[in-house]
Amino acid sequence: MSINEVIMSASGACKLIDSLHSYCFSSRQSKSQVCCLREQVEKKNGELKLLRQRISRSDSQVRKLKEKLDELKRISFPYLNSLLSRDYTPQLNPVMEPLSWMLGTWLSDPPGDGTFPTMKPFQYLEEVHISHVGQPMLNFSFNAFHPDTRKPMHRECGFIRLKPDTNKVAFISAQNTGLVEVEEGEVNGQELSIASHSIARISFAKKPHVEQITRKFRLNSDGKLEQTVSMATTTQPMTQHLHITYKKVTP
Numbered sequence: 001m002s003i004n005e006v007i008m009s010a011s012g013a014c015k016l017i018d019s020l021h022s023y024c025f026s027s028r029q030s031k032s033q034v035c036c037l038r039e040q041v042e043k044k045n046g047e048l049k050l051l052r053q054r055i056s057r058s059d060s061q062v063r064k065l066k067e068k069l070d071e072l073k074r075i076s077f078p079y080l081n082s083l084l085s086r087d088y089t090p091q092l093n094p095v096m097e098p099l100s101w102m103l104g105t106w107l108s109d110p111p112g113d114g115t116f117p118t119m120k121p122f123q124y125l126e127e128v129h130i131s132h133v134g135q136p137m138l139n140f141s142f143n144a145f146h147p148d149t150r151k152p153m154h155r156e157c158g159f160i161r162l163k164p165d166t167n168k169v170a171f172i173s174a175q176n177t178g179l180v181e182v183e184e185g186e187v188n189g190q191e192l193s194i195a196s197h198s199i200a201r202i203s204f205a206k207k208p209h210v211e212q213i214t215r216k217f218r219l220n221s222d223g224k225l226e227q228t229v230s231m232a233t234t235t236q237p238m239t240q241h242l243h244i245t246y247k248k249v250t251p
Contacts, residue, residue, distance in 0.1 A: 108245070196212050
């Protein structure tokens with residue numbers, strides 16, 4: 001029975017009750033008519049009772065299905081279930097401890113400086129996210145913006161890995177210019193120096209092509225993160241290209 005039918009039934013019952021009252025106070029109505037009306041009211045009340053029972057059974061079935069689904073999630077996806085927990089905080093993998101000083105969200109302060117023989121000098125803003133999910137690697141994203149228009153500029157993302165029990169580091173990066181590279185180097189204290197190990201690019205990448213990249217990250221005495229990037233292209237030797245300092249805004 002639909003909810004509309006229930007409403008119609010209830011409405012009909014009310015009308016019947018009103019009629020019953022009228023008949024009770026009318027000398028012209030017979031006792032048999034009053035009994036007939038009472039039977040109809042009782043029938044409607046019985047239908048409403050059955051409908052309530054059906055709704056109650058449906059609610060119970062839905063509740064049981066939800067409990068079974070939650071149990072399946074706990075059994076089949078224990079790690080995913082823990083990720084969805086509000087209190088879940090992944091522990092830094094011990095392998096990555098030598099690079100823990102890089103973790104956090106960083107904002108350029110002041111704007112970064114860019115230069116290269118084939119480019120006009122420029123400045124840029126940049127937001128950096130370096131995080132982890134408990135795996136033996138760090139996740140990173142670098143998002144640069146024009147300092148005046150806030151228009152998106154260079155972007156790259158990837159992973160930083162560290163060879164266990166050594167200071168050997170691999171920096172894997174994909175860039176919006178169509179460049180994908182692996183840089184390798186070493187971490188010493190709070191300084192990371194890396195250089196391109198392999199570079200790949202899309203077939204229609206803009207020339208001149210980048211042939212080599214070096215980077216240096218370091219945490220300075222003020223607790224700020226510095227990055228210096230140099231590069232060589234098919235037309236220019238290794239030259240400093242970018243220098244920027246970031247302040248940490250979140251751990």
